[in-house]
Amino acid sequence: MTSVTPRKKIFRTVLILLLIGVTLPLLTGADIGEPSTKNRQIALMVRGIVSSQHLTRHELDDEISERAFNTFIDRLDPMKLYFLQEDIDAFQTEKTEIDDMLKSGDLQFAHDVFLKYMSRMEESIAVVHGLIDAEHDYGVEEYISTDWDNLAFAKSREDLTDRWRKRIKYNFLVLKGDKTEGEAARERLHRRYNSQLKQMQQTQSDELLEIFLTAVTTSYDPHTTYMSPTTSENFEIQMRLNLDGIGAQLTLEDGYTKITRIIPGGAADKQGELKPGDRIVSVGQDEEGELQDVIDMKLNNVVALIRGKPGTTVRLGIIPEKSQETKILAIKRAKIELTDSEARGEIIEHTLPGSKKTLRIGVINLPSFYMDMDAARKGVKDYRSTTRDCRRIIEEFNDEGIDGMIMDLSTNGGGSLTEAIDLTGLFIDLGTVVQVKDPSGRVQQYDDRTKGTSYDGPLVVLCSKFSASASEIFAGAIVDHGRGIVVGDSTTHGKGTVQNFLELGARFFNINNPPNLGALKITMQQFYRPGGDSTQQRGVYSDIILPSITDHMKVSESDLDYPVPFDKVEDEVDEKLGLRDADLIGKLKAASAKRVEASKDFQKLLGQIEEYKKQQEEKRVSLEEKVFFAKKEENSAQEEAQENLAKRVNGEADVFPDTFYNKEVLTITGEYIHTQAN
Known part of the structure; x- marks a missing residue:
């Protein structure tokens, strides 16, 4: 399977879906033991594939070793x-030796570093509990650094304790x-750091292997990663x-597994008692x-x-949100369709400013380019497919009648x-x-070979900095073929590499039911x-840029470490479709800029x-209370933008929310429709 999905680093809290799989034995940090023969074999496999098949053909050498060393520590x-x-x-004495270690599958360095980390963590957490119980002066002017990349490691235990003192004040x-204040705050922080x-201490050997090998593979480029069996299954x-x-979606909060969302139509939703x-x-x-x-x-x-199954x-023992009493819920497991990540469509009626005519604009919100890889491998005829779902929505649009269409890829990471x-062929x-x-x-062209289209009317592609990979393939093709216009952030994410998903067990053991050794997602190609x-x-530059915090x-x-450089190949477009030109885009851009300038909402933004x-x-945060809360109030716009983005990514928002930003997108689309009709 070929994937073009970027690593995502957007949100602080990672929401993990309840997935099917096998429970692995737990190991404490102190008892993680010596590297296993199996893990040594996996390391050798990964080294061999990356060294010979990565796009850059970079040798596994001292340069990669130093990068891997820094990434592993980080x-x-x-x-x-x-x-x-x-x-x-x-x-540091080993930082240029990782390449030589991996040539023999030697993982001892990773284990030694991890055991030292666990030892230091135990020392620090013991100090932290004393700092939680101590009194702190919130009137003094002092700061905590947020510039972690340029922050030096503490030279002494005293320096580190002072760093922790500031961290606890910040908490x-x-x-x-x-x-949350007083004893309740102290209790919560004690629980938080005990839990961490x-x-x-529950770290499993395959988790450590994943961290270490991914530190090596991401030293080639940001998207080449080793996935443990659990991670590859989740992918x-x-x-x-x-x-x-x-x-249900879960997060870990101060030692408790907390429900953050119930998936509509799922087993928990139908049972009815489990709540966010x-x-x-x-x-x-x-x-x-x-x-x-x-x-x-x-x-x-x-x-x-x-x-x-x-x-x-x-059966779940739960403490409801506003209670301290535990109750037991029995839920029958079921197959859950993740409809939040599938294509959704809606027809929106929109009247242009100064016009009496109402336009019908079809909007498709597409959060990802999904495909049921397992069903496709097995030859299942109607496997889950982005294209199949979008074609169905477009057919519904055509049946109901639309004047134009918006393809919203603004949260689509590929x-x-x-x-x-x-x-694109639609x-x-x-x-x-x-x-x-x-x-x-060698350069190969991938063409749309299916004659005909599903929709040939005015098309606007909405993008942002979070539109990446497959989204950029789609948007770039629409622009280059003269098929439509792009609106949104100044440019898209800028990921132009293709990853192949290689299951290591199937690759190295030509048998039925090979062992699950995880997978390597490796950058083997660059797309154009x-x-x-x-x-x-x-990325793909927008024709009309609208102000947004995400653009900054x-x-x-x-912004990632070690990205593959930009380059070009030959132009393969024989004939443009004529649905965009410089004069048209210039007029649409000027009209939009005028509305933005006159809009109180956009000026506030x-x-x-x-x-x-x-x-x-x-690069620092004040720990003086009055300054801290004054700054917090100023930061509300950023927090609101992140919350809104999280809702859209998780499918909690409408197909196309009724915001001033989206109204401007609709107006641009409406004006574009008029230019095509005249």
Whole structure:
């Protein structure tokens, strides 16, 4: 399977769906043991594939070793709260040796670093509890650094303790902002840091292997990653948009597994008693199975206990959000369709300013380019497909009648290359959709070979910095073929590489039911628009730019470590469709700019953007209470933007929410429709 999905680093809280799988034995940090023969074999496999098949053909050498060393340390201790500088100095002697270690499958360095990390964590958490119980002066002017990349490791235990003192002060201020103070705040912080330590002590050997090998693979480019068996299974579930479980989203909060969302139509939704905010404290199998305590358990392990085959029963011990009493719920597991991530459509009636005519504009909200890879491999005829779902929506639009259409890719981080090509074919009649170059330099064109289109009217593609990979293939092809216009942030994410998903067990064991050794998602190709430009580090430029905070977030490909460079190939577009030109775009841009200038909402947003840009330049946070809360009030626009984005990504918002921003997109689309009609 070929994937073009970028690594996402957008949200603080990772929501994990209840997935089907196998529970693995737990190991404490101190007892993680020596590297296993199996893990050594996996390391050798990964080294061999990446060294010979990665797009860049970069040798696994000292340069990659140094990158991997820095990344591995950063993955373990990104805020520099546990290791001391003396630890880093001791590790430094091995920083150019990782390439040689992997040639023999030697993983001892990774284990040694992790055990030192666990030792330092235990020391620090012991200090933290004393700092939580101490009194703090919130009137003094002092700051906590947020510039972790340029922050040095503490030179002594005293320096590290002072760093933790500021961290705990910051925690108390954040909790006060959430109306939690005094003993309640202390109790919560004690529980939080106890839980963090306990969770790290549950680290499994395959988790450590994933962290270490991914530190190596992402030293080639940001998207080449080793996935443990659990991670690779979760990746496939996200692509096929269905799973077996109860249908809930969870997060870990101060040691408790907390329900953040119930998936509509899922088993928990139909059972009716489980609610967002409830905390899961125990899990039991079937009607009579013993309830196992899950407080302070790692989230993946709680998920493994809850998931299971459709038709079986799981019992949950929960504490409702506004209660301290535990009650037991029995839920029958089922196959859950992840409709939040599938294409959704809606026809919106919109009247242009100064006009009496109402236009009917069809909007498709597409969060990802999904495909049921397993069903496709098995030859299932009607497997889950982005293109199939969008074609059905477009047919409904055509039946009901529309004047124009918006394809909303503003939260679409990518997915299947095949689906990107096929979806583009619904809007163009034959022609190159994307060009792909392999490590040897050979360029291959992938064309739409299906005659005819599903929709040939005015088309607007809405994009943002979060529109990546497959989204950029689609948007780039629409522009290069002269098929429509792009509106949104100044440019898209800028990911122009293609990853192949290689299951290691199936690749190295030519037998039925090979062992699950995880998977390697490796960058093996670079893609190019029909016109020859790569989107790598550049993206697809919008024809009409609308102000947004997301346009100023550091979330682009160029903001990641070690991205593949931009380049070009030959132009393969023979004839443009004539649905866009410079004069047309200039008129639409000028009209939009005039409306934005006259809009109080957009002017307010522009002020918030300036504030946001100033905030990004600040590399520290004040711990003086009055200053802290004054700044928090100023930061509300950024927090609101992130919350709205999270709702859209999780499918909690309408297909096309009724906002001033979207109204302007509708107006641009309406004016575009008029130009095509005249």
